[in-house]
Amino acid sequence: MSQFFYICSMDVKEILEQGNNSFLPNLSIDMVIIGYKGNVLKCLLLKIGKNWLLPGGYIRLDQSVDEAAQNILKQRTGLENSHLKFLSVFGEKNRQFKKVMKEFFEKTGMEWTEDYWFNNRFVSLAYYSLVNIDKTHPSVSHFDEAFAWFDFDELPEMWMDHKSIVNTARQRLKEDIRNEQMTYNLLPKEFTMPELYQLHQVILEKKIERSRFQKKMLSTGLFERLPELQKTTPGRNPYQYRVKIDL
Amino acid sequence: MSQFFYICSMDVKEILEQGNNSFLPNLSIDMVIIGYKGNVLKCLLLKIGKNWLLPGGYIRLDQSVDEAAQNILKQRTGLENSHLKFLSVFGEKNRQFKKVMKEFFEKTGMEWTEDYWFNNRFVSLAYYSLVNIDKTHPSVSHFDEAFAWFDFDELPEMWMDHKSIVNTARQRLKEDIRNEQMTYNLLPKEFTMPELYQLHQVILEKKIERSRFQKKMLSTGLFERLPELQKTTPGRNPYQYRVKIDL
DNA sequence: TCAAAAGTGTTCCTGTTACACCCATGT
DNA sequence: ACATGGGTGTAACAGGAACACTTTTGA
Numbered sequence A, B: 001m002s003q004f005f006y007i008c009s010m011d012v013k014e015i016l017e018q019g020n021n022s023f024l025p026n027l028s029i030d031m032v033i034i035g036y037k038g039n040v041l042k043c044l045l046l047k048i049g050k051n052w053l054l055p056g057g058y059i060r061l062d063q064s065v066d067e068a069a070q071n072i073l074k075q076r077t078g079l080e081n082s083h084l085k086f087l088s089v090f091g092e093k094n095r096q097f098k099k100v101m102k103e104f105f106e107k108t109g110m111e112w113t114e115d116y117w118f119n120n121r122f123v124s125l126a127y128y129s130l131v132n133i134d135k136t137h138p139s140v141s142h143f144d145e146a147f148a149w150f151d152f153d154e155l156p157e158m159w160m161d162h163k164s165i166v167n168t169a170r171q172r173l174k175e176d177i178r179n180e181q182m183t184y185n186l187l188p189k190e191f192t193m194p195e196l197y198q199l200h201q202v203i204l205e206k207k208i209e210r211s212r213f214q215k216k217m218l219s220t221g222l223f224e225r226l227p228e229l230q231k232t233t234p235g236r237n238p239y240q241y242r243v244k245i246d247l
Numbered sequence C: 001t002c003a004a005a006a007g008t009g010t011t012c013c014t015g016t017t018a019c020a021c022c023c024a025t026g027t
Numbered sequence D: 001a002c003a004t005g006g007g008t009g010t011a012a013c014a015g016g017a018a019c020a021c022t023t024t025t026g027a
Helices: A012-021 A065-077 A098-108 A162-179 A193-204 A210-220 B012-021 B065-077 B098-108 B162-179 B193-204 B210-220
Strands: A005-010 A023-037 A040-048 A051-053 A056-060 A085-090 A123-130 A143-151 A223-226 A240-243 B005-010 B023-037 B040-048 B051-053 B056-060 B085-090 B123-130 B143-151 B223-226 B240-243
Touching: A023 A065, A023 A162, A023 B023, A040 A098, A040 A162, A040 A193, A056 A065, A065 A123, A085 A162, A085 B085, A123 A162, A162 A193, A193 A210, A210 A223, B023 B065, B023 B162, B040 B098, B040 B162, B040 B193, B056 B065, B065 B123, B085 B162, B123 B162, B162 B193, B193 B210, B210 B223
Parallel strands: A023 A123, B023 B123
Antiparallel strands: A005 A143, A023 A040, A023 A056, A040 A051, A040 A143, A085 A123, A223 A240, B005 B143, B023 B040, B023 B056, B040 B051, B040 B143, B085 B123, B223 B240
16 A cells, blocks of 8 residues: 555634535535656545545635635645646536535534535536645644545545546546646656656556657657756666746 | 527526525526537527527536436427537636626516525536537427527627637537537438538538548448439539448 | 539658667666 | 667558549539
């Protein structure tokens, strides 16, 4: 199990205090936050009760949906103006967090009542974000639960339809990397071609021809070569590249 | 102006009666319904007050979002299980129908009050649907307003952000026809290659090479050739094709 | 038989696939 | 010098663009 644990926060108190009148009462945001470490794609999950779920939140009346999403991402990771893309709508009729919330409240000793507004049925807007794991730092607040980066291939039991949301993001990432070669925050600013090559293979879940890959990447004109890197590995030293700054 | 007018219904009465407790109070569906006639793409719009808007509706608590969308499409066009695809979310913070509704209520002599639930801020889920104009038949109900098929290039003034929703659909249709060659309901069951060719040109808004087009279409294996059509046009008679029935 | 419209073929070009080869470096 | 891994080159192939050509039909 290649997870590393932190302490994380559910901003339940804030949500309770602001309550019904501050948020759209039937819309939630779920966020698939994706990182890359040790040649594996990872996904940030929170633990509530016995199962896990995606980080998420609600939309304030004075926020646009996109603002709310950026805000949630910042709350969860500390990142501002990071990569963030709308994924899909999940609108099945029985989508409600009642069971999850009850378990969470009982576990943390908080009072739970049937008519809390977040027991409503929620339609969820799913987003996904690519982040540099090392640059994220979680905020800790009143009610702390575990959170962890899970390998995509080792997802735990998750609440509701959250596993299918993650899988939707997984597929979407595949499509997106074919169109825009951007790796956003998945690699450090400077990286070698073999590293980029590895990442693409991991995302696409298949072998790519090394020579073809190099030519394709260079022909996009998106990358610029830096002076060579000194490595102590057996073979030849790879060049370093970085994304041209225009984007 | 190549519009043809009908009489149409806003199911306002139903919405009023069922009211607050039957619908998700902050989510609406807007639908870009697209047809094709006389070599022009057309879009179905309703008139309320002085401006036009997209057909749409709300989501009942006992419906999934997709069910609600199918239901709305059926109400507006009479079509069941037709082509219907999710488009995008429109979630700006000041999206509300207050102004539109007030104008509509005053015009039709209905009582209007500030606190009607549909004066709320709404986040809108946009869908688009390709239909055969000749197979649509509008339902008429308590409150009738004009509705019309507008050419994409001659859109009228529209309420709120509805014009940008239409344009999003216009772009999406372009992308989609590149990937799946399906024309769904835009052409009759049997059609000639020149007709299909015309349609693609209109959707993509550019000239295509006739020869390349024909080979590409036939190479997909999606179409099967029927006995020739008798036409009284000057030149050679074109073959008829139809989509193979598997899809 | 000629013009109009439908449909086919040929050439060029670009991007993909698969494979072989060369280069730099540490042991 | 040689194994290891980084990087380049070439031939075969498929799909797209541009253009010329043949076929069928009504006047």
